[in-house]
């Protein structure tokens with residue numbers, strides 16, 4: 180008869196560090212950060228399992244049967260299981276430690292070739308070993324904070340009755356109308372079919388979907404469909420942009436949260452956006468105190484103070500026209516000179532939020548010519564009811580607008596921007612049948628993680644960054 184013994188439930192390092200658990204027998208697992216041997220016949224292992232930035236100290240005595248044969252071979256990166264008791268630690272700076280009764284090695288790591296050494300690990304180098312970087316303090320903390328932000332995003336909308344809608348990844352329409360899309364095709368690129376032998380017109384009828392398709396740049400248009408039936412909805416998923424921007428704030432694949440709110444105008448939209456950001460920042464401060472202390476100490480010594488002050492004060496609100504006046508008369512020299520009608524560059528956005536207002540700024544009512552076709556045209560017919568939320572260091576973190584809900588105006592805007600209204604017949608139908616004022620916005624998840632953590636490069640706040648010439652792992 181085969182006897183099956185139940186495996187002890189695993190206790191996390193975070194739990195093993197809690198003084199309330201002193202006296203408990205536990206099974207903890209993780210990766211060794213350091214080993215120190217004492218001549219008195221025992222070793223200390225620092226163990227981390229990703230549940231917290233802190234390590235737990237494990238005491239391994241030479242009376243363990245595998246002390247000489249195995250424990251003394253453990254170095255940074257090795258993986259182990261320890262069964263033992265949580266005891267009060269005599270050492271300073273830690274309340275508990277684990278006294279091992281048995282220690283099992285899962286896998287050794289050769290210290291001579293292990294790529295993650297304690298010193299000399301620049302962010303650039305760590306990007307080349309994205310399969311190991313989550314084992315560092317910084318990337319573990321980024322992963323936990325990113326997770327907390329996602330939880331907070333869902334909580335915010337779910338607790339307010341928004342319905343989470345899944346919008347398609349593959350689409351035949353260009354939501355932003357900017358044409359920066361990744362083509363999706365199953366056509367043989369070495370043998371492309373052309374219409375009637377015309378070498379310019381590809382015969383997309385032979386393609387998988389029977390027409391040209393791309394990866395989505397935004398779930399907004401589909402979210403609008405659901406908002407005009409379920410009132411308050413949100414999407415949250417990956418989006419793709421083939422912009423050739425090699426900056427510290429752009430990715431080719433990034434995650435975006437897009438609420439869409441029916442019976443709502445731009446003022447209502449801004450109110451939700453401001454409340455939303457404050458809630459996220461407050462949740463991270465409350466639920467990730469250890470990781471936030473780490474970022475404040477090691478990455479950017481202003482992050483905690485900045486988040487706290489944002490949670491407790493109102494965002495500044497100005498129109499685009501006011502922003503242009505401020506920028507023109509501020510005496511700064513910008514690389515890109517400012518005039519009414521130009522798009523605000525990152526340097527302008529940063530001046531407004533870092534120097535002029537020293538807090539988040541919502542800029543509204545941009546020139547119609549520089550914004551997407553779906554934004555509601557104002558009575559002046561030169562601006563649209565758009566809003567961007569700008570924050571220090573990152574610049575634009577949210578882009579949104581009230582939507583054009585008048586059929587004829589929307590058709591005209593599409594044509595003016597070179598889009599074919601016939602291809603958007605379903606979007607126009609929403610204005611034909613029971614149109615309502617509605618608004619929404621998109622929050623870039625990675626820019627949010629960047630802002631919260633102080634991490635300078637956006638490629639370090641997503642596990643596997645996608646950018647021009649970068650698609651590893």
Ligand code: 4AD
Pocket residue numbers: 354355396397398399420422428429430431433435437438575576577578579580619620621622623624625626
């Ligand atoms: O301003 P954007 O382009 O707005 C939209 O996509 C709208 N459809 C949103 C809506 O109204 N539902 O993008 C929204 C946000 C930006 O403010 C920025 O935070 C982020 O998405 N973003 C990027 N993040 C990383 N890399 C990129 N290439 C990004 N492009 C936009």
Ligand code: MG
Pocket residue numbers: 567575577578
């Ligand atoms: Mg934008």
